[in-house]
Amino acid sequence: MSLPPGFLDEIRNRVPISRVIGKKVVWDLRKSNQARGDWWAPCPFHQEKSASFHCDDQKGYYYCFGCHAKGDAISFLREADGMEFMEAVKLLAAEAGLTMPEPDPRARERTDRRTRLLEVTEAACRWFRLQLQTGAAAEARDYLVRRGLDQAALDRFEIGFAPDSRTALTGALRDKGFDDALIVESGMAARPDKGGAPYDRFRGRIIFPIRDGQGRCIGFGGRAMDPNARAKYLNSPETPLFDKGRNLYNLGPARAAVAKGQRLVVVEGYMDVIALARAGFEGAVAPLGTAVTEDQLRLMWRVSPEPVIALDGDAAGQRAAQRLIDLALPMTGPGQALRFVILPPGQDPDDLIKAAGPGAMGALLDQARPLVDLLWSRETEGQVFDSPERKAALDKRLADAVARIPDERTRAHYAEELRRKRWELFGGSRRGDWKPGKRGGAAKAGRPILPVPATASDPQAAGTLLEGASLLICALRPELIAQEETRLERLTPADPNRAALLFDLLGQTQSPAGARGLETLRRDAHLGLTPAVIDAQDTETVAAILTNLLDRLEAQRAIGAELARAEAEIQGEADEGLTWRMQQIARARHRAERPELEGATDLNEDREALSAQLSQFIDGQIWRKPPRR
Known part of the structure; x- marks a missing residue:
């Protein structure tokens, strides 16, 4: 109706x-x-x-x-x-208090037709089960015993057998009063292309009934006993009852198990589902001989907000995982997540449970990885990122993938997690090509040990006021980190504690070294007013301070590099023109570093002037951004 x-x-x-x-x-x-x-x-x-x-x-x-x-x-x-x-x-x-609408005659007709088709499939299911007890099914029974299925499992999953006969099922259904048109429409038989009497679709196969969420038999899957069969597995064709892209094997029992607290585990085949269910993982389902579709994903999410996809460890399983990433990203969001388990190479769930027991399978499911991990692995494994172009290509692929996520909050969390992974992959290269274990240490708990850059011997680099002020502001107002993240990543603090603090800020982690770096900045007498001043201001004001500080740092770095190049070009004795050029570069660097502080003559004066400048900026008296260079 x-x-x-x-x-x-x-x-x-x-x-x-x-x-x-x-x-x-x-x-x-x-x-x-x-x-x-x-x-x-x-x-x-x-x-x-x-x-x-x-x-x-x-x-x-x-x-x-x-x-x-x-x-x-x-x-x-x-x-x-x-x-x-x-x-x-x-x-x-x-x-x-509403009156039910009168039934549509055409809808009633469709409902009646569907009811008759269900009667055909239920009759076929009973017939297949009876055939498994016959002499013709001896080889099929031996196969099922070798796969570890006892009579209880055969009864629970209603497993049957289709004899290698062209018309056995069709004849049995005719005897029950079903006409040929209904038998063909149900998918139990097919008509020859050139016309003639219908013939059985399933022949010489072990039969697995497929039921919908309400427990109605809508189709079948059949495994060939002949190793030379054109198709190892054969499903019912598309019918008014059966759409293989919109159903899942074992859906009804799995939904009941998930309602009682079990995980929804998605595996590749019928025997995998049966093996998992018999081992205690009763929330197991499988797509029906095809790659997972959008409709099947939605069906999974109606059962559980976070299904676990358990794929075989062979090449086909890996390819299935890659396809599922692209399918799921435009659909993922709150309450619609996926986790993945990749089984050991050459094993499916049935193999693993037989070899190592249910505990091994449970341990793998407990370690299921989120979708973002598989996305990262797909884009980075087996690749070398030894040039800016390759790194930029990775950034573009990841950005394009994240842009497909419709939910804004989910998209932001994906971007944040991928930035953290990128930091772990490339962070060492910004610190002198650091690798785990280099310089007498190893990575602990996923956090690299930050080496002391070569510039640590330079007192001026170690005591950079602008750098210290920038880090302290980010520590006090972490909500500003995201808007300046790219520029912050380019910083290379000479002091190891500052380097650790920067790593903690960008990665949202905490380390003893980072804590020491923050405490040192807090205690700095010349930056002492910064915490009190910054805490009292609105976000827009503090963001302007941070932007200006980073502008100055970049200008200082650029002009310093220009000065170093000019010094390297000097050959022979310096003439008056070259001396003048060097003086102008030095003055330009000084103006870029402290445009309002050209009168300061020593480090203490500069520190005091910077503190005063921060205070005056808060009062709206001065702040002139230097031009970007």
Whole structure:
């Protein structure tokens, strides 16, 4: 029966979801906000004492933070009371005081036809199961025994057998009163291209029934017993019942297991699902002989917000993971994440469980990696980034991938995580080609040991006031780091504690060395006013200070490099013109470093003047940005 547009929305508007769910739960009134329609209770789908089940009247949805059950009032009635869709709609319509619409004759006809097709597939399922007990299925039974399936497993998954006969199933279905047109439409038989009597689609195969989320048999998968068969696995064709891109094998039992707290684990084949379920991982599903589709992803997310994709460790499994990255990125967001497990090479879940037991599989699932890790691995593994162009190409690929994520917050977190990974990959090269273990140390807990750059012997570099002020401002106002991150990454502090502080700021980490660097800056008498001044100002003002400081640092670096080049070009005795040129470069560098402080003659005066300048800027008296060079 089809429903007119807006009918379900009218039901939702008239019947608050809390009224439907409130008949099954006891609300926690201390945690709930009744005026806002915000309700909390212990979850009715799994045993718990705390109120982790949330119901929102305004949105019309519920969600459990414990077992991840979610949906609207209709799905609640279907899950909690086992109602069919239309049964739940009728109950809610009565509660809302609405009259159910008259059935559409064409819709009734389609429903009746679908019901008849389901009768065909259910009859075929029973027939296949009977055939597994016959003499013709001896080889199939031996194969299933070798795969470790006992009678309980065969019964649980309704495994059957299709004999190598052209018309055995078709004849059996005719005997039950089904006509040829219905048998062909159900996918149980096919017609020859040149016409003639229908013939059985499944022949000489072990049969796996495929049921939808409501437990109805919608199709079959068949594994060939003949090693020379053109297709090892064969699925039902597309029918009014079966769309292989929109269904998952073992969906109904897996959904029930996930509601009780198990993980949703997505594997490649029927036997993998059976092996996992028998080992205790009952939330296992599999796509139906194809790569995962968008519809299947959405179906997974309706069951669990974070499915675990467990792929075989062979080349095909790796390729499947790469395709899934591109498919999932434009769909990922809050409540729609993926984690990945790549099995050891040459093993599938069945092999691993047999070889090492369920504990080994559980350990792998516990270590499942997020989607961002696989994206990073895909773009970096096996590649050498020994030139600016290669690094820029990596940056572009990552930026293009992140740009495909629709949710702004998720996109920002991806960018942040990828920046951290990039820092770990390239951070050492900005510190003298550092590598783990170099200079007498090794990386600990994923954090590189920062070597002392060669400039540490230069007292002026070690005591750079602008650098210290920039780092202190970033430590006091970390929200400004993102807008100046690229420029901060180019800093190369000579002092190891400052270097560690910079690494902590960019990577959002904490280290003893970084803490020492921050404390040193806080205690600096000439920067002592900075914390008090900065804490009292608005973000825009402090951002302007930080930008100006970094402008000066870049100008200082650029003119210093020019001066060094000029000095290197001197050959022979310097004439008057070259001497004048050197003086002008030195004066330009001094003006770039301290445009307002040309009268300062020593380091102490410069420090005092810089502190005074910061203070005056806060009062709006001075601040002149030097030109970028």
